[in-house]
Amino acid sequence: MAGTLVLSDSSRVRYSTGSFMYFSQGIPQGLLGIAIPAWLASQGASAGEIANYLAIITLPWAFKLVTGPLMDRYEFLPMGRRRPWVIAAQLGLSLSLLALILVDDVSSQVGLLTLIGVLINSFAATQDVATDGMAIDLTPVREQGRLNAFMSFGKAIGWATTAAVSGVLLTVWGLGPTAVLAAAVSAAGVLVMLFVLERDGERTLPWTSGAAATVQRAGTSFREVFRAVNKVLWVRTSLIVMAIMFFDGLIYGYGQALMPIAAVNLFGYTTAQWSQLVAMMGLIGAVLALGVGPLIDRAGAKTMLITTISLVGIHALVLAQTQHLWEDTTYVRVMLSLYVMLMPIVMVATLALAMAICSSGISATQFAVYMSTANLGHALGSKVYGMVADKSSYVQSYTMMSVLVAAMVIVILFHRHRVEETPEGSREKPARRYTVSIAGAEAGSFWSGAMRCPKCRADMEQIDHEGTEIDRCTICQGLWFDAGEIEAVRDKQSAAAIDIGDAAVGKKSNVKDDYQCPRCGGAMTKVVDARQPHIWFETCSSCNGSFLDAGELRDLSTVSIGDFFKDLVTPERT
Numbered sequence: 001m002a003g004t005l006v007l008s009d010s011s012r013v014r015y016s017t018g019s020f021m022y023f024s025q026g027i028p029q030g031l032l033g034i035a036i037p038a039w040l041a042s043q044g045a046s047a048g049e050i051a052n053y054l055a056i057i058t059l060p061w062a063f064k065l066v067t068g069p070l071m072d073r074y075e076f077l078p079m080g081r082r083r084p085w086v087i088a089a090q091l092g093l094s095l096s097l098l099a100l101i102l103v104d105d106v107s108s109q110v111g112l113l114t115l116i117g118v119l120i121n122s123f124a125a126t127q128d129v130a131t132d133g134m135a136i137d138l139t140p141v142r143e144q145g146r147l148n149a150f151m152s153f154g155k156a157i158g159w160a161t162t163a164a165v166s167g168v169l170l171t172v173w174g175l176g177p178t179a180v181l182a183a184a185v186s187a188a189g190v191l192v193m194l195f196v197l198e199r200d201g202e203r204t205l206p207w208t209s210g211a212a213a214t215v216q217r218a219g220t221s222f223r224e225v226f227r228a229v230n231k232v233l234w235v236r237t238s239l240i241v242m243a244i245m246f247f248d249g250l251i252y253g254y255g256q257a258l259m260p261i262a263a264v265n266l267f268g269y270t271t272a273q274w275s276q277l278v279a280m281m282g283l284i285g286a287v288l289a290l291g292v293g294p295l296i297d298r299a300g301a302k303t304m305l306i307t308t309i310s311l312v313g314i315h316a317l318v319l320a321q322t323q324h325l326w327e328d329t330t331y332v333r334v335m336l337s338l339y340v341m342l343m344p345i346v347m348v349a350t351l352a353l354a355m356a357i358c359s360s361g362i363s364a365t366q367f368a369v370y371m372s373t374a375n376l377g378h379a380l381g382s383k384v385y386g387m388v389a390d391k392s393s394y395v396q397s398y399t400m401m402s403v404l405v406a407a408m409v410i411v412i413l414f415h416r417h418r419v420e421e422t423p424e425g426s427r428e429k430p431a432r433r434y435t436v437s438i439a440g441a442e443a444g445s446f447w448s449g450a451m452r453c454p455k456c457r458a459d460m461e462q463i464d465h466e467g468t469e470i471d472r473c474t475i476c477q478g479l480w481f482d483a484g485e486i487e488a489v490r491d492k493q494s495a496a497a498i499d500i501g502d503a504a505v506g507k508k509s510n511v512k513d514d515y516q517c518p519r520c521g522g523a524m525t526k527v528v529d530a531r532q533p534h535i536w537f538e539t540c541s542s543c544n545g546s547f548l549d550a551g552e553l554r555d556l557s558t559v560s561i562g563d564f565f566k567d568l569v570t571p572e573r574t
Helices: 011-042 047-062 064-073 083-102 110-138 141-172 175-193 222-233 236-266 271-299 301-320 329-355 360-391 394-413 492-498 503-509 552-557 561-569
Strands: 435-437 460-465 468-473 479-481 524-528 536-540 546-548
Touching: 011 047, 011 083, 011 110, 011 141, 011 175, 011 236, 011 271, 047 110, 047 236, 047 360, 064 110, 083 110, 083 175, 110 141, 110 329, 110 360, 141 175, 141 271, 141 329, 236 271, 236 301, 236 329, 236 360, 236 394, 271 329, 301 329, 301 394, 329 360, 360 394, 460 492, 492 552, 503 552, 546 552
Parallel strands: 435 460
Antiparallel strands: 460 468, 468 479, 479 546, 524 536, 536 546
């Protein structure tokens, strides 16, 4: 298709596409999670009914761990690893929103509303898993904080706009027309995905021309997927991240149930007023979250998460201790606004913490496990508030939120990043490694901060050959050599053991030569081999590392009459 954009080639395309797909996820969140709960409260629904509704419709997000393995197991590579799933899920999301027109009388059909909400969120959660997997596969670690910020911003725009508009439309038009409008906007997400490809050369649609731009992984059975996930999931860092995600969801779900009920029943807000407040302050929070992304890349997700979630806890405690000011409308508006504004920022830091330890080969499954943990906490948080709402005061409810935040901060303090030493003066975080030997014996080392292939964005594995450690892409089989390593393995025998990739794939990858150093982020310089000028590769101007595509090391190690003729006909590199 003319005008098609490639995600792997452009950070701008990744940011804009990720933002819009998260915008689409925000539509059901704004309608089902913000506007409708306030509307139900205004219709006389009890706190328990509203909390149970929120808890149940959130459950599909807790079961994303089912969808993740399906995506890692079943692929249609000619259209990309994740893109077919994104398109299918987005189409399902748009159609399921239309099902809300079946609800005629919300006061007597809360059960039907809940059932349809589960269906809508099932498709939204599936789209989320696919989008996250695509982002992890194609985005360098150094950009993931910024990408999370952009995607969270897009989602905030989605739910804030939807909440503001639907908060008014629900009272004027009712649920049916509001749902039709939401479905129409959601359908735009399908159109967006028709204009992007994961990698160059792939098909736009199943019946169009194109071919898979990645090679099929060996071992794609469910057993292999779960074995790979199990290998990295139950290490200390991963377990702590899961605990952090659970507490984050617990706090969010608790607050999602508490805040609209308090706003309508305690502070006197209408459905439209509450939705508009959430929309306005949520957008401000999303804008601030854009600035948090680069800070995460510099200061670390852990530092930013402790800071932001602590502010949420302090806010809840202050609100609980200032009951005498609850009659002051200005004070109440400020306090409610601060809470809504902080949550998008917390989300950015939390997602960055989880995304940083995901392996691209099993990214959909691994990240889905983390998000399922968070969403299980989300559902439980709403349920917990529903259980205690009628038995406790609002002072106690806000105090309980601050206690939950304190528990989360304690868990975060146990989080540790095991890292390698980096070159002096380098700001780049070290690479995640899967350490293996040429003989195939697996050492099983794992830690966070992935080094990604500069060509296809897949994880690099570390190859130990006779004391020399080389990084090899797990997909395209391209090779990264630190300074001096090429000379150590340039002999024919070493090259054959290390360079196991398809030379045809390497030739295709060789076209891409404008990228940053995967080791230190420095600029890559285009060079040719002095002895065989037909061999083109790139060398970092800062750390002097080099990247060779599949087949090029084998070519370097041998000189034949064929190489002579290749040198003659190969044009000068510019």
